[in-house]
Amino acid sequence: MSTYIKIAFLLILGLTGNKIFSQEHPIYDIERKLMQGDKNALKEIADYFDSEKQLVEYLGYHRIETVERQVAKRIVLENCLFTEKEINIDDNTSKNHFLKFINQNYERINFSTLAEAFLITPLEERAVKTEFREVTDVKQQELSNNKSELLNQEWVNSAGIKSQLQHKDSKCLLTIASELFKIRYRFNVYHFNKDEYIDLLSLLTHIEIGVPNDTQTISWHINKDFYPESSLNLLIYFASNYKDFAWDTQKEIFVNPKIRVSKTDKETALFQLLNNTDDAIALDAFTQLTNCDPVNVIKLAKEYNEAGIKHNYAIGIFPYKFLMQLVQLVSIYKQYGINYNTNPKVKQYIDSLKADLSFKERRSLENEIINQLTLNDISSFEYWALINESSWNCTYSSGRILDIFYSNHFIEILNNSQQLNIYLKKSSLFNHLGIIGVCNNYLKKFTNLKEIGLEKLNSLETSDQEIKTQIEKAKSFCNTSIKVPNDTKKINDANKDFHVGNLKKIIRGIHKMKNQKKMEDSLTELLSQINYKQIGKAMKEIENIKFLESEWKKYSFLERDFGFFIYDNFDTITTRKEFIVDYNKFSEFDFYKNMLMKAGLNYFMKNNLLDYDKIYDALKYNVVVAFVGGGGGKKDNEVYSIVKLLELTHKTTLGYPKKICNSNGIYGCDSQDRANYWMQYLVDNKLLKQGHKEPVSFHHE
Structure with missing residues (x-):
């Protein structure tokens, strides 16, 4: 397959649907003729092989600016199966070169109804490497359960496969392979039922067939291959060998004594259970x-x-x-x-x-x-x-x-x-x-x-x-030294200090907005800008404001912006009441201290001073990154609460805003950068009693 056509194939990845936009250009009339088997259309389309005239195509909802020669060659490649020895159609193939080939071979060129494509070398005269393996017991049971559904597909009836099966005619295997290749990808035409064709072949033979794909490696999943090489090779195999299959009345399948079928191994059987x-x-x-x-x-x-x-x-x-x-x-x-x-x-x-x-x-x-x-x-x-x-x-x-x-x-x-x-x-x-x-x-x-x-x-x-x-x-x-932290973006759109005046009036004004979505968005944006001292007033004002689908969104700022990690679920009135009691009872410092104590975390010494060594280890390890996966975020845990204790004790935010985040519209914020700075602060100010010589954290940067 030429580089050009592979690029064209790649363009449709991720798209669905059939020809959503009709293509209006004479070249597509020629394409229709080719698909119907009109051999003269090969000469007609050659006229476009040298054309640099601009042409706009539509791929799904995408508008693609191209030129006529590229479209013409793509159409030929989609509708012809000439071998590389016969002709190699690529970006350098000229009109004269292609016309010369067509004229010299005109009588030998035929339209294959099996492949719905023009060719010179018949399918049955082509060689293809094949491998065979048994269908696992699990797969056989699945196929057996779906037998009625498979045999009653519209394409099975329209292709005459049911009639062939009634006569135990092995040509049905060739017909199935033919129907599969016919639904190969053509520009802006997609089919999503290729599994049915392969499943029906496996149902009727109890074997899986492996053939070369576009990379010339054996593919056992022809129905999953994007490029058509493997389905073509399957068709080539059956074109030459379908007659070797005969109906076994005892097994009720077609068998071919000439092929060597690999036994099902344990690993193959287990792999097929992974989608159970x-x-x-x-x-x-x-x-x-x-x-x-x-x-x-x-x-x-x-x-x-x-x-x-x-x-x-x-x-x-x-x-x-x-x-x-x-x-x-x-x-x-x-x-x-x-x-x-x-x-x-x-x-x-x-x-x-x-x-x-x-x-x-x-x-x-x-x-x-x-x-x-x-x-x-x-x-x-x-x-x-x-x-x-x-x-x-x-x-x-x-x-x-x-x-x-x-x-x-x-x-x-x-x-x-x-x-x-x-x-x-x-x-x-x-x-x-x-x-x-x-x-x-x-x-x-x-x-x-x-x-x-x-x-x-x-x-x-x-x-x-x-x-x-x-x-x-x-x-x-x-040989890599531990670097001093250097955060060049301490203040940014995700985190900066705002001043919100007359909070009650603004919230009530937002509540009156008629558009629910705009009201919710405006309120969450406002809540992401308030400071610690405004939380109580904000909670009182928003209590009776309803969010239609995501009630949690109204309260997300409490954990995401202020690090209130210990409260179970702000969606519940019980949690909110518990929170408000604590908020009104304690100073900001004592609120964070109390929250840590509730979590079973004591970062204080007996004299009620901060235990900087325990704090250092928490800053180092407790902004947690998953071992594997986990969505890619970090769990901030108690680290921001510790940072607030440090900030309030030492009366500095080390240049950061007063909150961890202004979370509205932000995917996520964490305390890692602040933690790095405070670890360095503890070292620089000789506040640690222990050496802390253990290796760095896995997520050290």
Whole structure:
């Protein structure tokens, strides 16, 4: 396929629908003639092969400015199956070149009704590589359940397939392949039912057929391929071989004794369960696959990933990419005798982290896990956290747990060559998961280790090329000094100080707006601009203002702008009353202190002064990034509350506005930059009693 036509194909990705806009130009009349088999139209369209005249086409709702020669060549490529030896139509093919080819071969050019395309070499005279494998039991059952629906599709009846089946005529297989190729992509015409054609072939043969796709690799998912090469190759195969299939009355399928059909292996059967609607079945299949043959799993994972095969989202966002890495991870664990999948303590921890816990309960559990896990447990913890990537509760908690755990145990890892090898191997495998999260940042723990890290890395012996690569990267981190924070955008549209006067009057004016959406938008914008002292008045005024669909939106500013993290749900009157009582009872400093205490967090010493060492660690680790995935945001947790205590104590915001965010219209704000500055402030002002020499956080920048 020429570069031009592939670019044209790519343009329609993501679009749906049929020819929404009619194309008004004589060239499209010629196109219709070609599609109907008018051979003279090949000469007519040649007149446009050299034309640079501008032409506007419509692709879905997109307006594309092009030239006549490009459109003409695309139309020819869509309606002709000339081999590369016969002619190669590309940007350099001229009118004279194409006309000469047509005139010289006019008598040999035929219109194939099977392919609905012009060709010289008949389909049955073309060679194609094919592979065959059994349909799994699960797939057979699915096909059997859908048999009636498949056989009663409109295209099955109109193509005469039902009649052929009644006569046990194997030509029906050729007809199905023909009908599939006929619905190949043509510019601005899309079909979304290709699964039916492949499923019907599998139903009638109990085999899956693999043929070369546009990259000349075997495709087992022809129905998922965008480019038409694989469906053409399937048609070519049946054009030459459909007669070799005969009806087996006992099996009630067409069989071909001349082909070698591969037996279904365990991995293939499990992969087909990954889209099971039962979450437990899909997750069990996923877990089993991590323990299967790595070569086969990686091969199938690539196949499924490239074909974009749907899956149950209980197994995560990118399960095929995960499997490629997890199956290698398990091999390493087996090599070192690590108990990765039957550790009851770890499995219980993971299950508990997946639960819907209060902040206080979750933080207590996280700290327990950090203190209880050993280096012998941590690999199992990572394994099960990856298996359960779809649980945001679990993956965010895992991010914090792993971050602190590895800082606490990093010297131990450096002093154990086996543990260091495993850590470096994981740093590579996790980085290839293809997902956001601290999984990509394992090497950051080597930051600024200097000679301590370099000595251990230089003495490490390994034959694993991935580990060797990671060693060199880790050395670079060892020589990277920790930089002083430098936030050049402390004040911006997402965060700046506003002055809102006469708040009550403005809110009541907004409430009178007739357009509900504009009223809601105006109110949320206003609420994102108020200061701490105006919260009580604002809460009183908005209490009886109703939001139609998103009542939570009215109160989102409380957590997003002021960091009020401990209150369960501002949508409920109970929570709001609890909040107002605290707000009216305490000063701003004591309000934040009380909120931390409610969360079970005490950042004060016995003399009621701030415990700067505990605060330093909280600033370092508790703006949490997920281990894997999690949507890409950060959980601010209690960090902003700590920042407010520091600001109020030291009477400075370090140049930042007085709030964490003006959240209206902003995707998200977090306290990481402020935390970095305050960590530096504590160091510079010699407020710390401890050395804090542990490695940097995974999300250190």
